[in-house]
Amino acid sequence: MNKELFDLASWxxxxxxxxxxxxxxxxxxxxxxxxxxxxxxxxxxxxxxxxRSLSIEIFADGRFSGQTTSDLRKKALEEFIANAVRTTxxxxxxxxxxxxxxxxxxxxxxxxxxxxxxxxxGYTPEERHKTARAMEEACLEAGGDKVISVTAxxxxxxxxxVLLASNGFEGGQSSTFYAGVASMTAQDEGExxxxxxxxxxxxxxxxxxxxxxxxxxxxxNTLDLxxxxxxxxxxxxxxxxxQDVSRVLSGLLAAMYGANIQQKRSFLADKRGQKIASEVLTxxxxxxxxGGLGSRTFDNDGMxxxxxxxxxxxxxxxxxxxxYYSRKLGWEPTTGxxxxxxxxxxxxxxxxxxxxxxxxxxxTGFIGGNSNxxxxxxxxxxxxxxxxxxxxxxxxxxxxxxxxxxxFWHKLIEAANDPWPxxxxxxxxxxxKEVVVSGV
Amino acid sequence: MQAVSRRSFLKTSALxxxxxxxxLDGGWLSHANGAxxxxxxxxFGISDGLCEKxxxxxLARGGDFxxxxxxxxxxxxxxxxxxxxxxxxxxxxLGVGIRTVKGDQVGYGYTQxxxxxxxxxxxxxxxxxxxxxxxxxxxxxxxxxLADRYPLKKLYSxxxxxxxxxxxxxxxxxxxxxxxxxxxxxxTLNDQQKRILIVxxxxxxxxxxxxxxxxxxxxxxxxxxxxxxxxxxFGGRREFSFYSPALVDELCKEAVGRVLVLFDAVKPPAGExxxxxxxxxxxxxxxxxxxxxxxxxxxxxxxxTFATMIGKKVAEPFVNIVDDATNExxxxxxxxxxxxxxxxKTLLVENGILTSYLxxxxxxxxxxxxxxxxxxxxxxxxxxxxxxxxxxxxxxxxSPEEVIGxxxxxxxxxxxxxxxxxxxxxxxxxxxxxGQMIEDGKLTAPIKDVNIMGNGPKMLANITMLANDxxxxxxxxxxxxxxxxxxxxxxxxxxxxxxxxxxGGTQA
Numbered sequence: 015m016n017k018e019l020f021d022l023a024s025w026x027x028x029x030x031x032x033x034x035x036x037x038x039x040x041x042x043x044x045x046x047x048x049x050x051x052x053x054x055x056x057x058x059x060x061x062x063x064x065x066r067s068l069s070i071e072i073f074a075d076g077r078f079s080g081q082t083t084s085d086l087r088k089k090a091l092e093e094f095i096a097n098a099v100r101t102t103x104x105x106x107x108x109x110x111x112x113x114x115x116x117x118x119x120x121x122x123x124x125x126x127x128x129x130x131x132x133x134x135x136g137y138t139p140e141e142r143h144k145t146a147r148a149m150e151e152a153c154l155e156a157g158g159d160k161v162i163s164v165t166a167x168x169x170x171x172x173x174x175x176v177l178l179a180s181n182g183f184e185g186g187q188s189s190t191f192y193a194g195v196a197s198m199t200a201q202d203e204g205e206x207x208x209x210x211x212x213x214x215x216x217x218x219x220x221x222x223x224x225x226x227x228x229x230x231x232x233x234x235n236t237l238d239l240x241x242x243x244x245x246x247x248x249x250x251x252x253x254x255x256x257q258d259v260s261r262v263l264s265g266l267l268a269a270m271y272g273a274n275i276q277q278k279r280s281f282l283a284d285k286r287g288q289k290i291a292s293e294v295l296t297x298x299x300x301x302x303x304x305g306g307l308g309s310r311t312f313d314n315d316g317m318x319x320x321x322x323x324x325x326x327x328x329x330x331x332x333x334x335x336x337x338y339y340s341r342k343l344g345w346e347p348t349t350g351x352x353x354x355x356x357x358x359x360x361x362x363x364x365x366x367x368x369x370x371x372x373x374x375x376x377x378t379g380f381i382g383g384n385s386n387x388x389x390x391x392x393x394x395x396x397x398x399x400x401x402x403x404x405x406x407x408x409x410x411x412x413x414x415x416x417x418x419x420x421x422f423w424h425k426l427i428e429a430a431n432d433p434w435p436x437x438x439x440x441x442x443x444x445x446x447k448e449v450v451v452s453g454v
Numbered sequence: 455m456q457a458v459s460r461r462s463f464l465k466t467s468a469l470x471x472x473x474x475x476x477x478l479d480g481g482w483l484s485h486a487n488g489a490x491x492x493x494x495x496x497x498f499g500i501s502d503g504l505c506e507k508x509x510x511x512x513l514a515r516g517g518d519f520x521x522x523x524x525x526x527x528x529x530x531x532x533x534x535x536x537x538x539x540x541x542x543x544x545x546x547x548l549g550v551g552i553r554t555v556k557g558d559q560v561g562y563g564y565t566q567x568x569x570x571x572x573x574x575x576x577x578x579x580x581x582x583x584x585x586x587x588x589x590x591x592x593x594x595x596x597x598x599x600l601a602d603r604y605p606l607k608k609l610y611s612x613x614x615x616x617x618x619x620x621x622x623x624x625x626x627x628x629x630x631x632x633x634x635x636x637x638x639x640x641x642t643l644n645d646q647q648k649r650i651l652i653v654x655x656x657x658x659x660x661x662x663x664x665x666x667x668x669x670x671x672x673x674x675x676x677x678x679x680x681x682x683x684x685x686x687x688f689g690g691r692r693e694f695s696f697y698s699p700a701l702v703d704e705l706c707k708e709a710v711g712r713v714l715v716l717f718d719a720v721k722p723p724a725g726e727x728x729x730x731x732x733x734x735x736x737x738x739x740x741x742x743x744x745x746x747x748x749x750x751x752x753x754x755x756x757x758x759t760f761a762t763m764i765g766k767k768v769a770e771p772f773v774n775i776v777d778d779a780t781n782e783x784x785x786x787x788x789x790x791x792x793x794x795x796x797x798x799k800t801l802l803v804e805n806g807i808l809t810s811y812l813x814x815x816x817x818x819x820x821x822x823x824x825x826x827x828x829x830x831x832x833x834x835x836x837x838x839x840x841x842x843x844x845x846x847x848x849x850x851x852x853s854p855e856e857v858i859g860x861x862x863x864x865x866x867x868x869x870x871x872x873x874x875x876x877x878x879x880x881x882x883x884x885x886x887x888x889g890q891m892i893e894d895g896k897l898t899a900p901i902k903d904v905n906i907m908g909n910g911p912k913m914l915a916n917i918t919m920l921a922n923d924x925x926x927x928x929x930x931x932x933x934x935x936x937x938x939x940x941x942x943x944x945x946x947x948x949x950x951x952x953x954x955x956x957x958g959g960t961q962a
């Protein structure tokens with residue numbers, strides 16, 4: 015743990031106590047990052063950032079507030095904390111607010127989650143420029159004469175944080191990240207200029223795909239959007255591309271949060287132990303995944319993180335319940351939200367699945383839309399490709415799918431073999447049968 | 455328009471739920487007077503001499519111009535849940551962003567320490583975008599005078615909690631009193647006072663105090679075992695006194711009315727059909743269908759579907775669309791933009807002809823025009839982009855009844871959210887949270903859970919009828935997201951008919 019941050023956090027907790035807080039919890043974050051983007055063979059933007067912040071949660075007289083500042087000068091912090099305590103005392107009482115029972119801090123993993131790249135400090139400005147340039151060049155080349163514009167951005171950063179609570183919790187974490195994104199705009203018929211992109215994010219540079227690959231895939235994704243049309247409304251099988259699954263999955267997850275359950279806005283509140291999806295759907299939250307973008311050994315409450323099967327072969331197993339809502343609900347806490355979400359992949363590729371389905375829509379993007387956590391109703395715009403005889407034949411846009419989560423997930427018939435590695439949600443492409451896709 | 459997350463502590467939605475971040479009661483941060491002048495000099499010792507030195511550093515390797523953007527923002531959320539205002543979050547943001555511009559290239563650095571050493575280091579980072587050996591000398595800057603579109607007689611931080619708490623509490627009590635079917639009420643009061651100082655190497659010094667706030671209520675109701683949820687909010691660059699008991703009454707009536715109607719709502723058939731937009735917040739249609747596509751960075755790079763349409767007919771002659779910083783107290787109102795250009799009104803479409811893009815300084819230089827005062831940024835951590843302010847369409851000749859009466863079978867849209875657009879294609883979508891079927895020229899069953907899709911240029915050409923009832927949205931929670939940055943924006947529209955849009959229903 016970073017000693018300087020740890021000492022400042024301890025000092026803040028001490029100050030909160032002096033100012034009259036019964037308990038407090040302090041999080042300090044420090045982050046440095048660099049981003050460089052290229053367009054037309056030259057740097058478009060260069061940005062360097064160094065930031066830090068201190069957040070303190072105050073528990074005083076049975077009351078609660080949380081406050082954040084970027085001004086870490088001790089004199090300013092002293093006033094800030096004293097004011098935070100004074101302010102907290104003016105709010106209404108909340109008997110459910112407290113720091114977690116320290117029992118829940120116990121059993122924290124001591125495994126090395128491999129969240130930093132030892133080579134990070136050796137990453138030079140020249141290499142950053144080279145990476146961005148290589149993405150741009152590869153995208154321009156693969157886009158050919160259809161290219162109107164290409165932008166490529168390389169980003170990286172390192173982060174250190176500590177979390178301390180006045181009832182004994184101490185934790186810290188460091189991480190690094192690298193990201194690359196290339197985006198292209200292509201000339202289509204008339205005034206249509208489709209924009210497509212590709213990106214990757216990883217903790218270690220060695221886990222990143224080559225910049226040329228990011229550029230090439232961005233070009234391919236863009237060219238795939240050319241000639242888009244709206245087809246007639248029809249009931250079809252759909253395949254949702256791996257990296258796009260999170261958009262529909264987040265609508266299901268929204269109903270699994272303790273806050274939504276306790277506030278009576280969850281369509282899953284009374285469905286624990288019940289089958290809410292087809293057997294194909296298993297959802298695992300694995301905070302201890304080595305090298306995972308969401309990995310952690312403790313959550314925001316300081317509770318020891320552990321692997322949980324949230325949905326097991328279609329059966330709803332667990333909810334995301336943080337300490338506060340566990341007290342309000344009178345339930346055992348789990349954790350406030352997912353760390354790394356995994357859907358176990360299947361054995362076949364998207365191409366093989368298309369072959370068998372014959373005709374359907376491969377969804378590669380969403381637009382607009384909404385998902386209602388109270389009722390489960392959802393409606394969302396889609397873009398992608400119509401495939402026939404197993405082969406993509408027509409790109410589609412201005413189309414929509416709608417339904418209710420409680421029905422939709424029962425239509426899941428297969429997970430492909432392609433979990434998306436560049437997110438804390440490692441989802442494979444998912445295949446749904448009989449979905450109404452509305453268009454003309 | 456998209457709900458924007460500003461790290462974890464400033465998450466907000468149209469329903470006004472907040473999580474994460476400081477509520478400050480009177481006292482230590484409310485010492486300054488309401489006037490915007492010389493705040494940074496008085497509080498943080500930012501002198502003209504210091505600014506000159508930092509600008510010189512930013513231009514040490516050449517470049518067209520450089521600017522400094524100082525910011526001190528105090529944000530507060532008061533949250534009511536389960537009948538009590540028992541949660542408060544807040545944030546203090548303080549820093550300076552330093553930008554060096556060369557052609558369309560930008561170097562950017564920022565620091566949270568307003569000290570000379572840190573500022574010079576950030577300026578050195580910004581300077582790296584230029585590779586010359588000769589420094590560009592900054593000119594002398596002088597303070598420009600600005601309009602006063604959102605005066606704050608009393609700072610939000612000077613309003614005692616004892617005034618704010620009963621206001622939020624009353625939203626709870628009033629919602630419950632309105633219907634026995636309400637089972638949960640959430641209410642939020644968000645206020646943010648943002649002070650900015652902009653100093654530019656091309657001669658401008660401008661200082662502003664930009665308040666923004668909203669009061670939101672969201673309610674969950676239960677009927678025969680079924681539950682529904684809806685919400686409403688009022689806000690803008692308002693004085694705290696705007697949030698009167700009468701306004702809370704109206705807020706609660708809207709929220710409760712909106713949730714109860716959902717029990718009778720049907721899902722409309724899917725497919726293409728005429729759509730009538732009610733007045734006000736439905737201006738999101740314009741924001742998505744044309745506004746984003748008119749932001750000049752997209753056109754400078756030729757990646758907007760509108761890139762070659764300036765001067766061309768895009769809509770019927772009765773269609774006039776503006777993007778305007780000069781409205782009083784709306785979320786997108788500005789005395790000055792974030793690079794020192796005074797707030798102004800820009801005609802996007804005049805009598806059906808596409809007239810002007812929305813420019814910041816970079817695109818204005820590219821097109822050899824004046825900036826339209828559209829350069830905005832989320833905070834000192836971000837660089838400037840051309841952005842919308844308050845976007846609306848001017849009224850037409852028809853009555854709202856005539857517009858609705860002209861549709862045989864279609865839908866009427868009263869409230870929308872979650873708008874999104876693909877700039878290059880012009881394809882847009884948004885979600886209808888409140889609406890009704892139109893059958894034989896009459897409003898019939900309420901509808902819900904519908905996504906609407908269209909294409910910007912096609913939709914513009916398809917506006918076939920306009921009513922005389924222009925309204926600006928009175929909400930304050932509208933945030934527009936672009937390139938990872940959120941800024942507050944306003945919307946407005948009269949009742950209008952679009953001949954055909956895709957309605958995403960569930961019935962094939």
